Amino acid sequence: xxxxxxxxxxxxxxxxxxxxxxxxxxxxxxxxxxxxxxxxxxxxxxxxxxxxxxxxxxxxxxxxxxxxxxxxxxxxxxxxxxxxxxxxxxxxxxxxxxxxxxxxxxxxxxxxxxxxxxxxxxxxxxxxxxxxxxxxxxxxxxxxxxxxxxxxxxxxxxxxxxxxxxxxxxxxxxxxxxxxxxxxxxxxxxxxxxxxxxxxxxxxxxxxxxxxxxxxxxxxxxxxxxxxxxxxxxxxxxxxxxxxxxxxxxxxxxxxxxxxxxxxxxxxxxx
Amino acid sequence: xxxxxxxxxxxxxxxxxxxxxxxxxxxxxxxxxxxxxxxxxxxxxxxxxxxxxxxxxxxxxxxxxxxxxxxxxxxxxxxxxxxxxxxxxxxxxxxxxxxxxxxxxxxxxxxxxxxxxxxxxxxxxxxxxxxxxxxxxxxxxxxxxxxxxxxxxxxxxxxxxxxxxxxxxxxxxxxxxxxxxxxxxxxxxxxxxxxxxxxxxxxxxxxxxxxxxxxxxxxxxxxxxxxxxxxxxxxxxxxxxxxxxxxxxxxxxxxxxxxxxxxxxxxxxxxxxxxxxxxxxxxxxxxxxxxxxxxxxxxxxxxxxxxxxxx
Ligand SMILES: Cc1cc2nc3c(=O)[nH]c(=O)nc-3n(C[C@H](O)[C@H](O)[C@H](O)COP(=O)(O)OP(=O)(O)OC[C@H]3O[C@@H](n4cnc5c(N)ncnc54)[C@H](O)[C@@H]3O)c2cc1C
Ligand SMILES: Cc1cc2nc3c(=O)[nH]c(=O)nc-3n(C[C@H](O)[C@H](O)[C@H](O)COP(=O)(O)O)c2cc1C
Numbered sequence: 001x002x003x004x005x006x007x008x009x010x011x012x013x014x015x016x017x018x019x020x021x022x023x024x025x026x027x028x029x030x031x032x033x034x035x036x037x038x039x040x041x042x043x044x045x046x047x048x049x050x051x052x053x054x055x056x057x058x059x060x061x062x063x064x065x066x067x068x069x070x071x072x073x074x075x076x077x078x079x080x081x082x083x084x085x086x087x088x089x090x091x092x093x094x095x096x097x098x099x100x101x102x103x104x105x106x107x108x109x110x111x112x113x114x115x116x117x118x119x120x121x122x123x124x125x126x127x128x129x130x131x132x133x134x135x136x137x138x139x140x141x142x143x144x145x146x147x148x149x150x151x152x153x154x155x156x157x158x159x160x161x162x163x164x165x166x167x168x169x170x171x172x173x174x175x176x177x178x179x180x181x182x183x184x185x186x187x188x189x190x191x192x193x194x195x196x197x198x199x200x201x202x203x204x205x206x207x208x209x210x211x212x213x214x215x216x217x218x219x220x221x222x223x224x225x226x227x228x229x230x231x232x233x234x235x236x237x238x239x240x241x242x243x244x245x246x247x248x249x250x251x252x253x254x255x256x257x258x259x260x261x262x263x264x265x266x267x268x269x270x271x
Numbered sequence: 272x273x274x275x276x277x278x279x280x281x282x283x284x285x286x287x288x289x290x291x292x293x294x295x296x297x298x299x300x301x302x303x304x305x306x307x308x309x310x311x312x313x314x315x316x317x318x319x320x321x322x323x324x325x326x327x328x329x330x331x332x333x334x335x336x337x338x339x340x341x342x343x344x345x346x347x348x349x350x351x352x353x354x355x356x357x358x359x360x361x362x363x364x365x366x367x368x369x370x371x372x373x374x375x376x377x378x379x380x381x382x383x384x385x386x387x388x389x390x391x392x393x394x395x396x397x398x399x400x401x402x403x404x405x406x407x408x409x410x411x412x413x414x415x416x417x418x419x420x421x422x423x424x425x426x427x428x429x430x431x432x433x434x435x436x437x438x439x440x441x442x443x444x445x446x447x448x449x450x451x452x453x454x455x456x457x458x459x460x461x462x463x464x465x466x467x468x469x470x471x472x473x474x475x476x477x478x479x480x481x482x483x484x485x486x487x488x489x490x491x492x493x494x495x496x497x498x499x500x501x502x503x504x505x506x507x508x509x510x511x512x513x514x515x516x517x518x519x520x521x522x523x524x525x526x527x528x529x530x531x532x533x534x535x536x537x538x539x540x541x542x543x544x545x546x547x548x549x550x551x552x553x554x555x556x557x558x559x560x561x562x563x564x565x566x567x568x569x570x571x572x573x574x575x576x577x578x579x580x581x582x
Contacts, residue, residue: 010311011310012311056496056525058340059343059344059495059545059549060340060548060549100550102311228336228338228339230345231303231307231548231551233303233307233551235302235303235308236301237303237323237352238338239338240337242335250352255307271335271487
């Protein structure tokens, strides 16, 4: 598997929080000043953030997809869903606070010809890298399918819609859009397109379903994975997922991914 | 010790037959094969790089999840995933040779025979400065810790490797034993030049909502600051029993201050492990911390610190 070409530009910098904005009771959008990361970031890449500059609690860094980069002011945006101690601490950080940020890391979404239709399938906070993609990559047609538990959790849906030609929402509780899974929307969407490519990020079952649907239709599909990361640079081998094919092998989410061609993933072995 | 400021303390570190330019070494399994940290770590300032555990054949490793965080530490059950010694020599070693840093090969076998064949293959291999016999991996079903728990088996493996190599020989000790001094003695008696300690402590963590262990394998090895006091104590015990034997102390070293603590306990060099995950330049920053301490205290040679704890 080829290494990401951007490696020499990886830096461990002190990123200063500029703006912290709560978008829902559990989602916070953070804008950090990190010029070297902003300058090199590509959609699908992530930063490995130390959530506290001091002490050992929590110990390991936490990975977050880059949800946007602004070259003019050298900032990056992270969309954080608060699920545990590290993300709660991030939500409480005050502007002016600095955290060590390593990045940009990982393999980004591939280059896709402008003429092909791109379908972005987002599950929950998985919208983060797809927002960056939608905002920076040009295609004749961009379609977004975005699902979450409830309307309240469909954060930044308006922004996503601005960058896409068509956006369809889905919620588990039916509070807005389709009542059910976002993947329910996939067959009809793909059926209406000529030569689409699918990019997906969200919970594993969502990505598995998306990949399966694409495979039956012969549609190329790229998925962005989450896993527990240690080092973030490919050294510790902690974050692996099974690769497709024989002989059996694992691939590293942090370095070989987080974006994988769905055909590279050993879906039946995922737990 | 001298009075007054010291500009740059002498960092040279003598570990029996292995002479290093600095006392800070990367711990096996935490710095990959080096290239993963390209641009983030200055290898020329390290005493040595210890590479991820090698086996004769490529090894798949354990199913994920393989790591989880615990208070001030982490559990891992990587299971010695590695491309095998041949691929290491052909594909990974050349990059390290270019960095001008001594390379310590960490070797792992399921049988004594496998350890011997690894030692034979790596001896005389350009760029390899020393061998570290890992008899303390808690994450494999065969070999590993089985050898490191029993002094007779330790002697068997280490003695056999000793006969197979002229390279400086390190033995990596496990804390998961009743008496680490007994194992240390057994290794030294059959020709170990240097002892590395400690490897990880066997631990477990359970997700109370799913009722499942958080690692797929169930158990794993605990590392990071949580284990530091245990590691310091073990270094001290081994140093007290075997004061002539050079020790590489490791376990939870995050800063220069942590490293100095190990040196006072009796370590001549230190290994930086989990810290590299938190701070990719930890290997350099720990050295800077040692230098800072030595300058502040007017210490001309960092080797003076070794074993100088006052009881
Ligand atoms: C490449 C990548 C990109 C990511 N991008 C984003 C993003 O843009 N926005 C965002 O909000 N999150 C993202 N994540 C997930 C995020 O890193 C975790 O939610 C975060 O590390 C949790 O830290 P915590 O200390 O709050 O949770 P902890 O206290 O460590 O855990 C809280 C709960 O979440 C579970 N959990 C934590 N981390 C993970 C994980 N990685 N996989 C599965 N379960 C987990 C734990 O089991 C526990 O139940 C990304 C992860 C990866 C690997
Ligand atoms: C992810 C991981 C992988 C490791 N792999 C190896 C290995 O292959 N061989 C070995 O001898 N020790 C291995 N170790 C143990 C470390 O080298 C070190 O002894 C231990 O982690 C304690 O130091 P630390 O607390 O600074 O990490 C590994 C540790 C970790 C965290």
